[in-house]
Structures are given as C-alpha cells and as structure tokens.
Amino acid sequence: MSLAKELYLEAKEIVFDHFRTPTFWKVIFWAILAIGSFSIVYRFAFGLGASTNLSDEFPWGLWIGFDVMTGVGLAAGGFTISGLTYIFNIKKFRPIVKPAILTAMLGYILVVVGLLVDLGRPWYIWHMIIYWNIHSPLFEVGTCVLLYNIVLILEFSPVVFKKLRWSKAFHAVKKITMPLVILGVILSTLHQSSLGSLFLPVFTQMHPFWYSPLLPVLFYLSAVMTAFAMVTVESNIAARALRKQVEIGVLAVIARILVVLMALFGVIRLIDLYHQGILPQIFQANEASLYFWIEYSFMIIIPLILLTSEKRRWNNTILFYAAASTVIGFTIHRLNVAVTARTLINGDLYSPSFMELMTSVFIVAVGMAAYGFISKYFDLHDESGFTTELEEINVPKGGNSPQIQMAKK
Amino acid sequence: MKRKALLIDTTLCVGCEACVWACKEGHGLSDDSPGKRNDNTYTTVKEYNDIYVRELCLNCEDPTCAAVCPVGAFTKQEAGAVLWDEKKCLGCRYCIQACPFHIPTYEWSSLNPKVVKCDFCHDLTSKGESTRCASSCPTGATLFGDRDAILAEARRRLKLKKGAVHEFPVHTLDSGDTIKHEALGYYPHIFGETEVGGTDVFFISDRDIRELGYFNNLPDYALRHRIEPAMGVIPDVIVTAGIFFYGMNWIINRRIENGVEPKTKIFGKKGEDK
Numbered sequence: 243m244s245l246a247k248e249l250y251l252e253a254k255e256i257v258f259d260h261f262r263t264p265t266f267w268k269v270i271f272w273a274i275l276a277i278g279s280f281s282i283v284y285r286f287a288f289g290l291g292a293s294t295n296l297s298d299e300f301p302w303g304l305w306i307g308f309d310v311m312t313g314v315g316l317a318a319g320g321f322t323i324s325g326l327t328y329i330f331n332i333k334k335f336r337p338i339v340k341p342a343i344l345t346a347m348l349g350y351i352l353v354v355v356g357l358l359v360d361l362g363r364p365w366y367i368w369h370m371i372i373y374w375n376i377h378s379p380l381f382e383v384g385t386c387v388l389l390y391n392i393v394l395i396l397e398f399s400p401v402v403f404k405k406l407r408w409s410k411a412f413h414a415v416k417k418i419t420m421p422l423v424i425l426g427v428i429l430s431t432l433h434q435s436s437l438g439s440l441f442l443p444v445f446t447q448m449h450p451f452w453y454s455p456l457l458p459v460l461f462y463l464s465a466v467m468t469a470f471a472m473v474t475v476e477s478n479i480a481a482r483a484l485r486k487q488v489e490i491g492v493l494a495v496i497a498r499i500l501v502v503l504m505a506l507f508g509v510i511r512l513i514d515l516y517h518q519g520i521l522p523q524i525f526q527a528n529e530a531s532l533y534f535w536i537e538y539s540f541m542i543i544i545p546l547i548l549l550t551s552e553k554r555r556w557n558n559t560i561l562f563y564a565a566a567s568t569v570i571g572f573t574i575h576r577l578n579v580a581v582t583a584r585t586l587i588n589g590d591l592y593s594p595s596f597m598e599l600m601t602s603v604f605i606v607a608v609g610m611a612a613y614g615f616i617s618k619y620f621d622l623h624d625e626s627g628f629t630t631e632l633e634e635i636n637v638p639k640g641g642n643s644p645q646i647q648m649a650k651k
Numbered sequence: 652m653k654r655k656a657l658l659i660d661t662t663l664c665v666g667c668e669a670c671v672w673a674c675k676e677g678h679g680l681s682d683d684s685p686g687k688r689n690d691n692t693y694t695t696v697k698e699y700n701d702i703y704v705r706e707l708c709l710n711c712e713d714p715t716c717a718a719v720c721p722v723g724a725f726t727k728q729e730a731g732a733v734l735w736d737e738k739k740c741l742g743c744r745y746c747i748q749a750c751p752f753h754i755p756t757y758e759w760s761s762l763n764p765k766v767v768k769c770d771f772c773h774d775l776t777s778k779g780e781s782t783r784c785a786s787s788c789p790t791g792a793t794l795f796g797d798r799d800a801i802l803a804e805a806r807r808r809l810k811l812k813k814g815a816v817h818e819f820p821v822h823t824l825d826s827g828d829t830i831k832h833e834a835l836g837y838y839p840h841i842f843g844e845t846e847v848g849g850t851d852v853f854f855i856s857d858r859d860i861r862e863l864g865y866f867n868n869l870p871d872y873a874l875r876h877r878i879e880p881a882m883g884v885i886p887d888v889i890v891t892a893g894i895f896f897y898g899m900n901w902i903i904n905r906r907i908e909n910g911v912e913p914k915t916k917i918f919g920k921k922g923e924d925k
Binding site: 286288289290291292296297298299301302325328329330331361362363364366367369370373374375376377378379380381382384420424427428431432435436438439440442443444445446447455458 | 688689715718719720721722723724739740741742743744745747748749751753755756757759760762763764867868869874875877878879880881882885888889892893896899900903904907
C-alpha cells in the first residue's frame with residue numbers, strides 16, 4: 243500500500259469513528275457547526291449591519307473582544323512552553339510542548355478566521371503587508387500575528403514531516419528550531435503587549451478600572467499567566483479525549499509557575515489602580531466595581547487560594563478547576579477592557595447579537611474539533627520532541643498506528 | 652496654500668440646517684431627513700436646550716484616525732482636510748473606535764463598506780474656496796478662512812462686550828459681507844485651539860462647550876503621543892530579547908554539557924524525577 247493511501251485511510255478511520263457513535267456532546271457540536279456556519283454565511287451575504295449589533299458608537303464588539311483579543315491571549319501557551327523547553331532547556335516540559343504549539347497554531351489560525359469575519363473588507367487584509375503605518379498598534383499586531391502564524395506552522399511542521407516521512411524537510415526545520423523558538427517568543431512579546439496598546443489612544447472613552455498607561459504590560463503579563471492555566475486545562479481535556487493519564491508531574495510544576503504569575507499580576511493590577519488614584523473606588527458598590535470583582539475573583543483570588551498548597555497542586559481535579567477559573571477570569575478581563583469599559587462610559591450601546599455569539603462559539607468548536615483530530619492523527623506525545631531521529635520513526639504498516647488502536651478500544 | 656479652518660459660533664446659530672442640506676447636495680447624498688450623522692449625513696445640527704451645536708469632523712491637526720489606521724488610509728491635507736482612502740481601507744474600524752469626537756461612521760448595511768465622514772469639502776478647500784457649510788450659512792455661525800486669521804477672529808470675539816451690537820463676517824472672513832448682531836458674551840475658551848493637539852474647526856459659545864456630550868477630558872496633545880511610548884520601545888525589545896534569549900540558551904546548554912547542572916532536575920518535586 244502506498245504511503246498516501248495509508249495516510250488517507252487512517253484519516254478516514256478517525257473521521258468515521260467520530261460519526262459511528264453519536265453522543266450528547268457530538269450532537270451539540272454538530273448543532274454549533276450548523277448554526278455557526280449559517281451565521282457566517284449570513285454575515286457575508288447581508289453585511290455586518292444585518293448580522294451584528296455593532297454601530298458607529300460601538301464599532302468593536304465580541305468578535306474583536308473575544309475572537310481576537312481573548313483568542314490571542316489564550317494561545318500564548320505556544321511561546322511560553324516552547325520558550326521554557328527549548329531556550330531554558332527544561333526537559334520536563336517536553337511531553338507538553340507539541341500539544342502547546344498545536345493549540346497555539348490552531349488558535350492563531352482561528353484568530354485570523356475571526357478577523358476575516360469581522361473586517362468590513364476582508365479581501366483587503368493583505369493591504370497590511372503593502373501599506374505600512376508603523377505607528378499603529380494594530381499594524382504591529384497584524385504583522386506579528388501573520389509572522390507568528392508562519393513561525394508556528396514551521397514549529398509544528400516536523401510532526402507532519404515525520405508522519406509523511408519527509409526526512410530532508412524534517413531535518414531542515416529541526417536545524418532552525420532554536421531561532422524559530424526565539425523568534426516566536428519575540429513576536430509574541432510584541433503583539434501580546436500591543437493588543438493592550440490598541441486601547442491607549444481610547445482612554446477618554448474607557449472606564450478607568452480598565453484603562454491604564456500600563457495596558458501593554460498588563461496584557462503581556464496576563465497572557466503569559468493564562469498560558470499556563472490554558473495548558474493545564476487543555477492537557478486535562480486532551481487526556482480525557484484520548485483516554486490517557488494526565489501528566490500530573492508536569493502540571494504541578496506549571497501550577498507553581500501559575501501561582502507566582504497570578505500573585506504578580508494580581509499585585510501589579512492593584513498597584514496600577516493605586517497609582518491612578520482610583521484604588522478606593524473598587525470598594526464602592528456600583529456596576530463597575532461589580533465587574534471588577536467578578537473578574538478579579540475568577541482570575542486571581544479563587545485560583546490563588548486553590549493552588550497555594552503543595553498537596554492541592556498535586557490533585558488534578560483541583561488543578562483543573564483552578565486553571566479553568568483563571569481562563570474564565572482572563573476572558574472576562576479582556577471582554578471588560580474591550581466591551582464593558584466602553585459601555586460604562588458611553589451608555590449601554592452594545593450586547594452581542596445571536597449570530598455574533600454563535601460565530602464565536604463556532605470558532606471555538608472548530609478549534610477543539612481540529613485539535614481532537616490532529617492529536618489522534620499525529621504523534622504529539624512523543625517525549626523526544628524535536629530531537630527525534632528519523633531512525634526512531636517506524637510507523638507500523640497497514641495504517642494501524644497506536645492512536646487508532648487506542649481509539650478503537 | 653495656507654491651512655484653512657472653520658469657526659463655529661454657537662451664539663449666531665439659529666438651527667436652520669442650511670449647512671446640513673448644502674453638504675448633502677454638494678456631496679450628492681440622498682435628501683432623507685437627517686436624524687444623526689451616518690453614511691448619508693456628514694454633518695448635523697444638534698440642539699442642547701437653548702443652543703445649537705454642529706457636529707462635523709474637526710479635521711484635527713494631528714489626527715487620531717490617521718495615527719491608528721494600520722494601513723495609513725487617513726491623510727492630513729495641506730488645506731486642512733483629513734481624507735480617507737478607499738483603496739487602502741480594509742475595514743478594521745479602529746478609526747471609529749479611536750476618534751475622540753466619535754466622528755467617522757460606517758456603511759454597516761453595505762457589503763463593501765466605506766468609512767464616511769466630513770471631508771472638509773476638499774474639492775473646494777484645496778483650491779482655497781470655502782466649504783459648502785460656510786458658504787450656505789446665512790448668519791455667519793459657520794465661518795471659513797485661513798487658520799491663523801480664523802483663530803484671531805475667534806480671539807477678537809471672546810473679548811467683545813456683552814450686550815453691545817457688533818459686526819460679524821458671513822460665509823468667509825474676507826467675503827466683505829457682514830451682519831450686525833448683539834454679542835451674547837463668550838465663555839473664554841476656543842474649543843479646538845489646543846484639544847488633541849489642535850483642530851481645524853473651532854467652536855466658541857456663550858458657555859463651556861466641553862460640558863456638552865463627550866467633549867470633556869481631552870488632553871491638549873495629540874492622542875498619538877499616548878501610543879508612542881509603547882510603540883517606540885519595539886525595536887529595543889526585539890534586540891534585547893534576541894540577545895537575552897540566545898545568551899540564556901547558550902549559558903544553560905554549556906552548563907548542562909559541563910555537568911554543572913543536573914540534566915533533568917531543574918524543576919520538580921523532590922525525589923519525583925526519574
């Protein structure tokens with residue numbers, strides 16, 4: 243049997259396996275897929291005005307606040323974990339580096355998809371490459387996201403080359419691993435912080451709880467922090483889906499990093515409010531402080547309490563819920579900056595339409611499905627990582643990889 | 652070509668909307684009744700209790716829209732107009748989000764949407780001619796002229812004695828036409844002289860116009876200066892981070908090779924490593 247046919251049969255097997263046993267969650271997924279694609283088709287057929295609640299008073303809504311600003315932040319695990327593994331040579335993180343890079347790659351591709359839906363003239367997105375306004379934070383974000391997409395695809399490509407048994411390409415990419423990883427860290431540092439810079443000129447229209455001259459620093463820190471929470475969450479989900487054991491030894495180490503970063507971010511957030519002279523205002527009872535405390539509790543207080551004890555850090559259930567809380571808090575934080583801060587100043591001008599909501603849910607669902615497929619199809623949990631020599635790659639003949647056998651059980 | 656400007660004197664405005672209709676006609680927009688500014692109405696006259704205030708693009712000297720646009724679709728023209736370039740725009744709407752005066756509007760219903768706003772009648776002002784709103788204003792409430800001369804006129808008016816009858820130029824500063832009007836007395840602030848680095852449309856009124864709507868808390872520097880500290884460090888970050896991470900990698904790998912550092916036990920629970 244030729245290699246191409248073998249690979250095709252294996253992919254077919256995974257997809258067929260998905261349809262063979264419909265479960266509750268699979269039905270939900272298909273429903274999301276149907277409604278989401280309808281929303282996107284509707285948006286392109288009838289325009290932004292017909293499908294969204296956006297207006298001249300509120301031009302950036304859920305698609306920017308969630309799909310782009312939260313999506314980029316949640317995909318930060320790619321550069322943090324690859325940085326720790328390759329630059330700082332912490333071999334302990336080897337087992338999770340490829341899943342982290344895969345999540346980041348899918349995340350960034352979906353950010354671009356979300357952006358294409360949101361842009362008024364998506365067919366001109368390449369204008370960012372030829373018309374430069376180097377003073378615009380959005381130009382910076384756009385350029386970095388484009389370049390980082392290329393870096394991520396290259397970082398992930400050895401996994402694909404291994405599967406295709408393209409030894410030359412595999413070794414060529416392997417040789418530039420270190421420059422790629424360092425480039426990825428630099429690009430991420432730049433655009434993760436520039437996402438915060440987007441709001442620097444808008445300060446007259448934002449509630450002071452969420453505006454700060456430090457926004458770029460806060461955005462960078464919160465993204466790095468949430469990256470570790472996100473890795474914990476997705477390791478759990480992936481382990482459940484692939485019926486594998488969670489790497490609790492690695493996750494406990496990550497939890498320790500997470501505790502330090504949460505304490506750091508939590509304190510810097512308060513120091514920042516103090517220097518703006520509005521720290522006492524968070525103790526007043528009003529709408530703004532309510533939003534602040536919801537965000538701060540989920541993002542910092544709850545997970546910090548849960549994770550401060552060594553014993554609890556080795557308990558996977560607690561780890562999972564603490565990390566999930568951080569991820570939720572982070573999402574609330576980004577949405578507060580993008581949406582709530584503006585509505586608190588200019589009045590309740592915006593809540594997302596059903597189609598906006600379903601498009602965002604659709605994008606998340608597609609990302610999870612793609613992750614599920616790729617993690618079953620490719621070998622992500624090879625502990626030897628990028629350093630795998632080609633001799634070790636002995637794909638069993640007949641298209642029966644260990645993953646498939648596991649899925650069949 | 653000298654920089655042109657508009658002076659809007661709310662004490663002279665009677666709310667007749669001649670400017671609105673002249674603008675619509677001159678720009679070939681449909682003549683449906685203007686409620687608020689949108690892709691069909693570049694300017695409106697808004698009523699606040701007993702005074703009328705025009706809404707139009709202030710054509711900033713150092714425009715925020717031009718600073719934030721990722722593809723540089725906005726440009727400041729010599730005569731004063733801030734123009735949007737249809738050929739560049741990709742529809743991110745950052746201009747609408749960032750404008751401190753909430754001026755640009757979007758063709759939300761279109762499948763190929765444009766950003767629309769007052770263009771300072773660039774077809775006329777680039778030849779030194781008056782904008783349509785100023786030419787059509789019967790009371791001189793909107794007045795066109797060279798920017799420094801318009802500013803001098805605004806300063807002159809702030810000093811006018813309350814209650815006395817004065818002459819006010821109509822249409823343009825040098826048109827020669829004037830009307831006589833009783834000065835209502837002015838609040839001593841020319842809105843637009845310093846706001847966000849100065850604009851090419853000035854407002855004077857008998858009260859503090861900043862208290863109307865969203866004109867409050869604007870700094871007297873261009874909003875671009877808020878972004879620059881963050882954007883300016885980007886080259887530094889690239890260079891320092893590059894050297895730092897390469898250096899760290901080099902040091903750590905050397906230490907592992909020389910056996911100074913344990914190969915696996917960098918993090919982890921005691922006795923947990925294999």
